Amino acid sequence: MYKISIFNKGVETVINYPSADTSMPKILNQKLNKKRGQAGSLSFSILTNNAGYNLVTRIATLITVIDVRDNKEVFSGRIYSIKSSMDNSGLFKKEIVCEGEMNYLHDTVVHSIIYEDKTPLDMITTFLNAHNSSVEEYKKIYVGNINVDDWLFFTANLETTLDAIIKYVYNEELGYLQLRKVNGIKYLDYIKTTTDKIVNIELTKNMMDLIENDDKDFGTRIVPVGANNLTIENVNAGLNYLEDTRAVSEFGIIYKTVEFKDIETDIELKSQCLSQLSSYTTVKKSLEVGALDLATLANTSADMIDENTSVHMINSVMGVDETWKVVEYDVDLTEAWQPKLTLSNKAITLSGTLNSLLGGMVRNDGDYNGVQVGDSFGLRIKSDLVKILLNAKEGISISNNEKKVFYVNTEGNLIANNIVANDMKANRGVFNDIVTNNMIAKLMKTSSTTNYMILYDQYIEFYHQSQLRMSVGFDGVNNLPAIKLYGENGVEVAGTISAGSHMSSLGGNWTIENDSSLSVYGTTNLATKQELNELWINCMNTFVIK
Template sequence: MYRVTIHSGINDVNGTVIHSPYVSGQKLTAGSIKQVIDGIDSMSFEINLRNAGWGVIKPLTTLIKVINVKTGIVEFDGRILKPKQSMSSGGDFATQYDCESVLAYLLDSSQRHGEYRNMTIAQFLQVILNNHNAQVESHKRFKLGQVTVTNSTDNVYRYLGYENTYDTIKDKLLNRLGGYLVVRRESDGLYLDYLAEIGKTSATEIKLRRNLKDMSREIDPTEVVTRLVPLGAEIQSEDETATDASKARVNIKSVNNNLDYLDDVRLIAEFGIIEKSVVFNDVNQPNILKTRGQQYLTAQKTARNSFDLTFLDLSLNNLDPESVNRGDKYNVYNPIFGINETLQVIQKEINIVNPLDVKANFGDKFKTLTQYQNELNKGMSRYEDLEKSVSNQIQTIGALKTQIDNVSQSVADINTEINESDIPGLVEAIADLNDVVDQLNIAIGNIPNYTPATQTKDGLMSSIDKTKLDEIQLATGTTNGLLAKEDKQKLNRITANTSIDLDQFMLDFLALKEVVENMQPQE
């Protein structure tokens, strides 16, 4: 499934294979790849003394590539980091290596201070890449690819400091505007895309009792707010000499029974009192502020859900249309967990040694309290339905067992009838019939297989008769044949001057015969 090669440098095109998908090839002791959508891909692997990579790997300079031989996709492209050597109590030696993808090349450079105004996002990212490319080797340089991330004005106003390039991109762009970094290796080098969205919705499904092996869900309600203190715009102090750094703000006491907070009774009953203040700088009226606070409580997401799944990659056996890829969206179905929705893969872990086992982490899903409680109730309901289904299956199995018992009795009855039948007589009759068939076959085999006769070989006639037959020829006036030559000469003299009606000739002949027979001899 996977071929792993190491390269001593960028000019080592062919490299050395340290893991082959074929039985007789090199093998890693262990190996896994972790692909993410919001960071740098990583890989770890282990080799022993018999592996071709033993003793030739150099940290940071040895490059590594993992290719899916079935699809041709490069699953990992990067460099090898620090090694960790070990020896077991049984005397087995091994070395484990950690690796990072080529995106980590952005960690090898730092930026320079600068102020940048009225630049598009693509132009600002190009400035950052120019700073990076000026400091690193040619194989670590990036060309600017597609940029689909935008903001409301399609321009940025940023300062650059002296942080490394990757942290700069993360701070100045990713954390503020969102989006994803995607590296592409083309024939002319590396390209860095900055995309607003990645992935597609796949036809492959992950379902309980099909390809889902195990699953865990983390529900984190720690961000829930059950008591909200809504605050509006700042109130200017009438005391011109006041120097308090903290200023009073508009609150809702005047329109909320002298209380400056709002309670969500349902959430308090579920989670207790958890208070938080939220500022609405553009609100100056208490009644509007109260409405905004109530809207915040109603709309807040009370529970964050994340999912870790281990499933079988059935695309290897052509049972699924395609493999699971990071960034793509898949329908996940687990009725016990109350899940039947499309989720995005934010992390995928590939097992190089055992490719069928794939682990994936699906993106966070935030649920309201109502959704949170409904899913728990649905899970219990589906569990009860599953119990009923099992009970029905037990009844069905009982009915099938009864039918099997009936069939077994029928078989026993048939065996009894066979035992009571005149089996020896039937066997003797069949034996006699077989004898007759054998005799017919022998008789048919004794029939001669005649072929045409020749003057040297007997056939339908003897070779002597065939010779005589071949010698027979038509007679002529000078040679004997079917007639003597004299008879042939006489026959040739017979001529007919007029045509003869043979039918009339026969009638005349018969009449003359009758006359002759009726004549009386004279006495």
């Protein structure tokens, strides 16, 4: 039923053709796995007698699977891995794994850029345009139908284009991602709802086996929490929750908190939670179904089950009578009439063949309200025009309307505008144009040059060319006011003027040390002992002469 071809630089080689003619090419173990919203995979084994055995090259060789009944393309992509082997009988074979076309978006990376207040349409357009400008024609994927409404705030960090779309744009509660092909042109859709074909699978008719799984993570009274722990009491009759009466009647009262960290008003918080209420109050179930796809007996593939099908399940014994979406389709192409299906009644989480996105990475919907964590910028908080940034390269900064108003770098240097500080303590620093009221300082340096003053709690030191020359204030010994003059080395005291014990009037005994080289200008009664002796000798000599 399926023709499988490989392509090398546009040259087609058929490696499998559905025919009873043994001369037609065949491959073994043809397994197709397709997941809704993901790239899908194809695996098979190829032997040496196949014309394509030596023509398969990882990544470079393209592959298609065509339903020959109506030439519908079932799978298209490229060879992802090749494992060559020989068994003990001398049989050589290659085991091939192929990935779907959506994974072409793994061949490019997005720029490390901050995006704010963007929509899914904005970002998918930006990402796909950048991707298409960098790749070959066959890898190009264009913007399709985008009707999901969302507010996006994130910093891309050189992820692959597909990883960036999944990580920053896709929200499983809001819509579905799908690759669509029209006349050979690939389109990426992100849509609120899908228009699935409906297929009936019923016990005793075409249902072979069924396993039902439940997820207990749900609630019947949902407590929405917005930015800064915002709740809805003020707009919801004093209640902080929204109730699904149908769910309460079936399961009883079960509270569940749901975060909407990007929402800052209680009215919007209530509205958003109401619009998504059923997704939180519906028990998430999945069904693993073995079915007979009777459409394989028809002359067309139109009604066949695939990953874009919804299935109406009817099993009266297990109490199942619902329509659920196929989220995974797994089939042996040589037995296409009995696929294994995984069905779900809730949104799907993209994983698996999308290179297993790292679960520990921060999502845009994990930290709303302008709070983000990223490898390239550290921690960033944004509210209106104000941004706070913290990282190991730049330190801490606060910007208001792009003006940096506060900054502490990684060396501890502080730059700030209009500081108001209560009980501030500073060990050292440079201060310009300071106006203070009732400032108390134990130690302050007045200049960063070689000529400066240092203000202590009880005295001031004066420095010239970085050498101490004079101090004024209480001497620190007798706690009496004094002026001290220092010698060339800035250590030894060369002269002292002190008020003595008459501190209050400063009228006591003032002394000048010998050899102080002190010059006194104006009227004064200060004299050194040496000067008095010289004056007495001069007087006596004058008297003797006369």
